[in-house]
Amino acid sequence: MTQQVPSTEPELAGVRNFRDVGGLPTVDGRRVRHGVLFRSGHLAHATGEDAAFLSSLGLHTIFDFRNAADQKLEGPDVELSGVRNVNLPLSDPADGAEFWKMVRDGDLDQLRAILDDGRAAARMTTSYRMIVKERTAEHSRVLHALAEDSVPALMHCAAGKDRAGISIAVTLLAVGVERDAIVTDYLESNAKHRRYKVRRNGSPTTAYTPEVMELLSPLFDARAEYLEAAFESIEQTWGGFDPYLEQGLGLSPETRDRLRERLLD
Numbered sequence: 010m011t012q013q014v015p016s017t018e019p020e021l022a023g024v025r026n027f028r029d030v031g032g033l034p035t036v037d038g039r040r041v042r043h044g045v046l047f048r049s050g051h052l053a054h055a056t057g058e059d060a061a062f063l064s065s066l067g068l069h070t071i072f073d074f075r076n077a078a079d080q081k082l083e084g085p086d087v088e089l090s091g092v093r094n095v096n097l098p099l100s101d102p103a104d105g106a107e108f109w110k111m112v113r114d115g116d117l118d119q120l121r122a123i124l125d126d127g128r129a130a131a132r133m134t135t136s137y138r139m140i141v142k143e144r145t146a147e148h149s150r151v152l153h154a155l156a157e158d159s160v161p162a163l164m165h166c167a168a169g170k171d172r173a174g175i176s177i178a179v180t181l182l183a184v185g186v187e188r189d190a191i192v193t194d195y196l197e198s199n200a201k202h203r204r205y206k207v208r209r210n211g212s213p214t215t216a217y218t219p220e221v222m223e224l225l226s227p228l229f230d231a232r233a234e235y236l237e238a239a240f241e242s243i244e245q246t247w248g249g250f251d252p253y254l255e256q257g258l259g260l261s262p263e264t265r266d267r268l269r270e271r272l273l274d
Contacts, residue, residue: 019062021055021056021062022056022058023056023059024050024051024052024063025049025168026050026168026198027047027048027049027169028049028197029044029046030046030177030194031043031045031046033181033186033187034190035185035187035273037185039185039269040273042273044066044067044161045161045162045271046155046162046164046177046272047068047161047162047164048163048165049163049164049165050165050166050167050203051073051075051083051086051165051167052071052086053083053085063087063089063163064089066161066163068089069092069158069159069161069162070093070095070160071086071089071092071094071163071165072095072164072165073094073095073097073165074097074098074099074147074173075165075166076098076099077098079166083167093159095154097151099147099175099176100139100143100144100172112225113210114211117215117218117221120221120224120225124224124225124227124228125224129225129228133171134234137238137239138239138241140175141242141243141246141253145258148179148258149257149258149260152179152180152264155268155271156267156268160271160272164176168205169198169203169205170229171235174231174236175239177191177195179258184265184268184269191236192236195233195236197231199231205229207222243257
């Protein structure tokens with residue numbers, strides 16, 4: 010039985026970017042049910058009070074899209090009694106240990122070399138396209154699990170923006186949520202209290218200068234063009250979203266119907 014979720018967004022001390030996606034409208038006039046689908050950043054730093062709140066949601070499954078490097082950096086998720094944890098690593102939007110080492114440790118000239126002149130944003134759009142094209146098995150597994158028994162569910166990656174953002178978008182499109190509403194929800198990750206805390210080594214006076222933060226911002230922004238790039242990749246590869254669901258993810262009409270029953274009012 011899904012428990013009632015507070016109507017106001019909770020202020021979690023150690024979990025960034027948490028929200029219930031309930032209330033989003035579908036193209037046929039329905040809405041996503043509150044209390045069945047949540048999204049957030051990682052849960053590794055959740056406080057005791059955070060964990061108590063998350064436990065109160067009656068979660069069945071937590072989908073963690075982080076890879077081993079993420080988990081080594083941030084730590085494992087806190088354990089919640091009675092909740093199934095499923096780790097499905099998706100490619101990182103700024104994949105590669107050397108790249109992330111440069112982001113954390115690089116000086117201004119090094120950051121300019123890898124991020125300036127639109128290179129950071131281009132890396133993000135390329136990654137979004139690749140995730141929807143190459144991670145069909147993972148997204149198929151998530152949608153089939155949700156259709157069977159895995160709700161209420163929480164999806165997260167490190168920041169709760171990119172890998173979780175794409176997976177939430179695919180799920181919402183599968184049940185017919187309006188595309189503009191999906192983009193609007195995705196952009197909510199830009200709110201100051203939701204944004205991922207950038208980790209840079211070195212003196213604060215040199216590690217976080219305005220120019221450094223401007224160079225890094227495309228990596229940590231939620232930008233509509235990134236998500237639109239994923240949608241365009243689906244159109245170009247499969248000819249539309251319905252063929253993507255059927256051919257790319259192996260989702261039958263019956264499974265989509267069960268998904269709607271699970272997620273929509």
